[in-house]
Amino acid sequence: MRYALLVQGAPYSQQASHSALRFARAVVARGHTLSSVFFYHDGVYNAARLAAPPQDEPHLPDAWCELHAQHGTMLLVCIASALRRGLLDEREAARHGKSGHSLEPPFELTGLGQLIDLGQACDRLVTFSP
Amino acid sequence: MILHILNRAPGTSLVYRDALAGMGPEDRLLLIEDGVLGALPAQVRHFTPVLDRLFALREDLAARGLEGHCDATVQVVDVDGFVELTEEADKTVSWF
Numbered sequence: 001m002r003y004a005l006l007v008q009g010a011p012y013s014q015q016a017s018h019s020a021l022r023f024a025r026a027v028v029a030r031g032h033t034l035s036s037v038f039f040y041h042d043g044v045y046n047a048a049r050l051a052a053p054p055q056d057e058p059h060l061p062d063a064w065c066e067l068h069a070q071h072g073t074m075l076l077v078c079i080a081s082a083l084r085r086g087l088l089d090e091r092e093a094a095r096h097g098k099s100g101h102s103l104e105p106p107f108e109l110t111g112l113g114q115l116i117d118l119g120q121a122c123d124r125l126v127t128f129s130p
Numbered sequence: 131m132i133l134h135i136l137n138r139a140p141g142t143s144l145v146y147r148d149a150l151a152g153m154g155p156e157d158r159l160l161l162i163e164d165g166v167l168g169a170l171p172a173q174v175r176h177f178t179p180v181l182d183r184l185f186a187l188r189e190d191l192a193a194r195g196l197e198g199h200c201d202a203t204v205q206v207v208d209v210d211g212f213v214e215l216t217e218e219a220d221k222t223v224s225w226f
Contacts, residue, residue: 019137124222
């Protein structure tokens with residue numbers, strides 16, 4: 001089956017991101033395709049390029065990137081949620097006159113339309129909220 | 131059949147009432163995160179209408195030191211079982 005996840009909880013504040021990651025790993029372990037993870041609301045902080053959690057804690061952004069590298073899962077970030085929280089890729093940083101960027105591939109800034117598409121194209125869309 | 135997923139304990143949020151009201155006769159309810167507190171014998175009465183379709187996530191019980199303390203009516207599943215529940219359902223609805 002084709003799965004997609006919607007993550008709306010902030011990493012390290014609520015359990016949602018951890019629950020979603022654990023579920024994501026189980027989905028691929030059972031032989032399913034995990035097409036995309038869509039980060040929305042405070043969930044966009046999962047895409048923070050500069051996240052540097054203590055070494056004895058799970059590194060959520062790296063864990064998502066690993067999922068992308070191993071299984072091709074697209075990491076989609078709601079652009080409206082991200083920009084107002086200071087998460088900008090190089091292009092958006094340039095457009096807004098910012099000196100650095102805080103989000104980079106494999107995370108992609110995208111619109112809510114992508115979430116609607118996921119709901120229609122995937123067999124299952126599972127939401128993890130705070 | 132819809133899998134409903136609840137992450138709030140009945141003692142701290144009333145959203146479980148909305149979840150129960152939204153459930154069809156075949157639907158299942160999975161308790162995750164703090165929701166697993168609802169699987170304890172002292173709280174499981176809140177889920178009386180769906181006791182035959184009530185599940186709790188083992189990892190979240192274990193993280194709270196509650197594994198083995200669930201009410202006997204609750205079916206405990208691990209994250210693999212969570213995925214299996216989503217396979218068997220037509221879709222999922224998360225309550226939070």
